[in-house]
Amino acid sequence: MSSINSQNDDININDSNFVDDDDNSIDLNDNLSDMLHDMETNIGDDDQRKLHVLFDDAEKPLYPGCENFSKLNVVLKLFNLKSNYGWSDKSFTDLLVILHDMLPDGNELPISTYQAKKLMCPMGLEVERIHACSNDCMLYRKEFEKEHKCVICGVSRYKRKKETDDMDDDVTKNGPPNKILWYFPIIPRLKRLFSNENEAKFLRWHKDCRVNDGKLRHVADSPQWRNIDHKYPNFGEEIRNIRFGLSSDGINPLGNMSSRHSTWPVLVCIYNLPPWLCMKRKYIMMTLLIQGPKQPVNDIDVYLAPQIDDLKTLWGLGVVVYDAYKKENFTLRAKIFCTISDFPAYGNLSGYSTKGKKACPVCEDETNSIWLKNCKKTVYMGHRRFLPTSHVYRKKKDEFDGNTEHRTMRKRFDAFSRVENLNVVLGKRTSAQKDVIWKKKSIFWDLPYWKHLDVRHCLNVMHIEKNVCDSLLGLLLNIPGKTKDGINVRKDMVDMGIRKELGPVETANRIYLPPACYTLSKEEKMKFCKCLHDIKVPSNYSANIKDWCRYRIVNCLV
Known part of the structure; x- marks a missing residue:
């Protein structure tokens, strides 16, 4: 099958999925048996049998006659240390072997990291391995699950030496696929969160404990949060409904700065939580892992499809979940509140062209840009239009581009009307349209509430702050290779007819750059x-x- 539900026999999961690395986390001894019994309500029959093994391990003494420690309790404590101090799997295995030999005969301590992970998480992390076209055209799922070639570009589904080799009807017997998408469903993970009484209580914080005094301290204080609750009262009335933030960017798993390989994880964070928890590793879920080496770029919509399907379910009918804090079942619904990314990834997620002359998503076709022939790059001008109409900078000429600024900020426009009729075929083999502002209709528009959001995409402040800081430090300290000043910049200023006093002065032996105010x-x-x-x-x-x-x-x- 192209989509394989795995119980993760290899247990290749980050340690933070099992234990919280927060110094203020709850005691591992507190309510352990109650937490296990609460979880039983939100899982299936097969997982319930595995969960009963956890019940036994939670009661089983570490060794005959031990009254203070159970088998599961000790493993949790040791794994908490491993996570907090970054121990490798091999070092943890060596420690378990030594402790096992030190304890009395007949002790129940595991002797390897693998056994410890199996003990703590016997049900594993549900994952779907979905075959994908190597050109990012489609996923082999739903009606295409049994296909052997891409229906768009015709590339084989498998890594085969000869295309003439016979194909087996069972797609799992035709060799490894060209590309794989790992999807970690979010619905089972939300059920597990609500199975824990403490976590279920945290998910109510935005309503029960948040100080509502009009100050913006948390996402729940934003106008968009209130507008959605007002637009969809059935969603807003249930305070346990989840608001997600979605983020994605390329990483190099090989551990170097080479750009030849790029793997794309897709992460979601939960905004119901208090601000000191919503960005903790424990509560950030990786929902998709898009295999490299090529970047999906604008074709990322192909890989987001499984998650969007689950989000449609969570928004529409919802799913029945047991709340361990309130001791009741309820219908859980969820929505994407916004996306978070750097500027290039924003273009991939939204479909807007973030390169070229019209790269500003606020101004669109009114973007004021020029090409610097000496620096050989496009720069964006006219930022004074965003200032108040009475601002003194609007009338100054010499300090800026030699002109006064009378334009105002562009009025807000309906983005959906720009992309509503776009019909773009995704994939690396399809020819991209040139000189267009919107390259595609983003898959997020399939969500019924997306058009009603005021702010759909947010830029990652970390990247912006770093780039601005690097530019300022490079300019002020005149760091070679990082400064924004130089002979090419001065020549472009001469061509533009501004700051003539800063133009390069050529003598017989050298070129002199007059000092500027920032020198x-x-x-x-x-x-x-x-x-x-x-x-x-x-x-x-x-x-x-x-x-x-x-x-x-x-x-x-x-």
Whole structure:
């Protein structure tokens, strides 16, 4: 079969899925048996049999005559240490072997990491392995589950030496597939969260415990949260309904900076939780893992389809879930509140073209851009239009591009009307349209509530802050290779007819660049670096900047 439900016999799961690495996590001894019994309500018959093994292990003494520790309790404590301090699987196995030999004969301690994981999570993490076209055209699921070739580009489904080899009707017997999508269904994982009394209580925080004083401290304080509750009162009345944030970006699992391989995980976070928990590893779920080496780019919609189907179910009929905190069954529904990504990934998720002359998703076809022939890149101008109409900067010429600014910010437009009639065939073999602003109709528009969201896509602040900081430091300290100033920039300014006093001055032997207002002398650079070096911030506020900034008489390095 193309979609294989696995119980994860290899147990190749990150440690944080089993234990919370938060120092403030609850005691592993607290209500362990109650948590296991609550979980029993939200699982099937096969998993219930495995869960009863957990019941036995929770009561079984570590060794004959031991009264203080059970088999499961000790393994949980040891695994908590492994997760908190980053022990490798091999080192943990060696520790288990030593402890097993030190304990009395007949002890129940596992002797390997594999056995410990099987003990703690006998039901495994449900995963669907879905075959995909190597050109990102389609997934072999639903009506295409038995196909041997891509119905769009005709590429074989399998890694085969000869295309003439006979095909077996059983798709699992034709060799390994060209590409695989790993899908980790979110519905069973939500059921497990509500099976824990403490977790189920946390999921009510946004209504029961949040301070509602009009200040923006949490996503639940945003107008969009209130607007959706008002637009869909049946959804808003049930405070246990889940609001997700979805994020995706490419990573290189090979551990180097090469861009030749890119694997794309898709993660969701839960905004029902308090702000000090919603970004913890424990509550961030990886729902999709898109195999490399090629980036899916605009074809990511093909791989999002299984998750979108589950989200439609969660929004429509919902699923019956047992709430361990309220001791009752209820119908759980869920929605995507927004996506979070860097700017290139925003283009992949939304379908907007983030390159070229019209790359601004706010201004669209009114984007003010020019091509710098010396720097050989497109830059975007006219930012003063976003200032208040009476702002003094609007009338200044010399400080900007030599013109006054009378335009105002573009009025909000209906994005759905731009993409409603787009019909784009996805896949690497299809020719992309040129000189278009919207490249596709995003799969997120299939969600009934998507058109009613005020802010659908959010940019990752981390990337923006880093890029702006790097640019400013490179400019102020004149760091080679990182500064935004140089001879090409000065030549482009001359071509534009602005800042003529900063134009390069050519002499017989060299080219002189006049100092600008941001040009620092060596003494000023020293003062700047010393200021950074001496900054003191509260504990856990940020990394120690002293480790990244050092100053000396000869030079200043950041």
